[in-house]
Amino acid sequence: MWYRTGPLAMKVNCVSPSDLSVDELSAWNAILRDVPAFRSPYLSPGWAKLVGRSRPDSTVVVFRKDDQPVGFLPVQRSTGHTALPLGGPICDYQSLIARDDVQLDARLALDELKVKRIDFTGLTDAHPCCAPHIKTQDLGMVVDVSNGWDAYVENRRAAGSSVLKRVRKKYKKMKAECTNVEFSAFTHNKDDFKTLMDWKRDQWRRTGSIDIMSKPWINQVISDSFDVSDNGFGGELFTLKADGQLVAALYALKLDKILHAWFVGYSRDYETYSPGLILFTETLKAMAESGYEQLDLGGGEYQFKQSLATQTRMAGPGFIGSSNLATYSRSLQYEVRSIVESLPLGCVRSWPAKAMRRMDIWRGMSESNSR
Structure with missing residues (x-):
């Protein structure tokens, strides 16, 4: 055509x-x-x-x-x-x-x-x-380590961020109080991968979030990504262990020398040490030493992402449509969302955005038989 x-x-x-x-x-x-x-x-x-x-x-x-x-x-x-x-x-x-x-x-x-x-x-x-x-502009947080670990540390210092210093203290404390503390980069331990996925599902249940892995096709995509190697595309696992057990794990998608953090979780028994932050900083150091360029932390206004990131990436929800009722309906949703977000309504301001995101998750999980 x-x-x-x-x-x-x-x-x-x-x-x-x-x-x-x-x-x-x-x-x-x-x-x-x-x-x-x-x-x-x-x-x-x-x-x-x-x-x-x-x-x-x-x-x-x-x-x-x-x-x-x-x-x-x-x-x-x-x-x-x-x-x-x-x-x-x-x-x-x-x-x-x-x-x-x-x-x-x-x-x-x-x-x-x-x-x-x-x-x-x-x-x-x-x-x-x-x-x-793009109807609502969000920011993805990106960490650039292409100039090496020392350059990244200096970047954070110059930006006024003390996150690396704080994490070093936490890591030192953890090593002093726990046995066999070990960080592993670019590992493919399937038992650790399964534990991480179990942590995520437990987290979603506890927080009332949608369990996306309840859909077999999503579970299969995630599982298959762990073993795939396709022209620089695949998955990489990073783990932190102590006392003979998994303490924290990060699973990232890979494209050549770019990583995108996909799933991260940790044992609540060790949360006093901030194991997630320890894991991220050790991952970034391992990436820099292995010639990787960036770790994309994705979107979300989380303090830890802002403290680690060196740059941002524009991304947000939106749509492309012709002149029809379906397009008008979606436009109206974004207009209502924009109006509510501009009003002094406290936490109510975020309700339309949360409702749209939740609906998009359900729609994305659904399966169609059409080709």
Whole structure:
């Protein structure tokens, strides 16, 4: 199907992640390699193929110019009129993936997908065509260790952050009071991985959060990621142990020399030592020593993220839609949210945003039989 936008002629078609051609994979990986803003595991073909193995409705919209692939948009079906980010509630970042000088109109994907609207939960501004569709701007926290550990320590000192100093004291105290304290980087211990996942599910139950692993397809994606190795894409586990048991664990997705913190947990028996912070700082040191460049901590206004991060990344919820009732309904939701957030209503101001996020999680978890 051919669409024309001004002087441009684009061919847009949908492809299952498993059916991406060699040329399409090569073009996609070239964009990730050459454009730093796209260097995230969630924006890689490895992520698309990983999710595609567990969701039959996984789709990549491919944009072609002069019969060459120039843009990619990974999605999954939600309802008959809406598409969602590929990976739903376990995908932190989304974007239309193309070089800046490639002019694309993401709305061209709507007809090919046969949907009225494409919703996003963490749309980045990595491509100029995405920025206008971000309705609420959030920030992802990123730690840059590309210049080495000493340079990072100096960066935090110059920024006025004492987090590393505090953590060193906690770690020293832990080593003095516990036996066999050991940090392990880039490990693939399946028992530790399982313990971390059990911690997360217990945490969700205790806090009344949605247990996303209750969905078999999500559980499968997470499990498969631990063993996958696909053109620099995969998973890495970091652990902190003491007294012969696991104290804290961090599981991150990887794309070449970029890591994205995905799941982190710790034993509540050791929380007095701040084991999570110890784990993060030791992970960053190990990354710097191994030639890794960045650890993306994701979004969320958490103090520990702000104290560790050296830079931010723009990402936020939004949507792309044509002129129809489904688009108008979504626009109205964001307008109501904006109005409530501008009023002096205390904690009530956050209710619409929380309600929309919770609904997006449920929608992202749901499965569709459509292709």
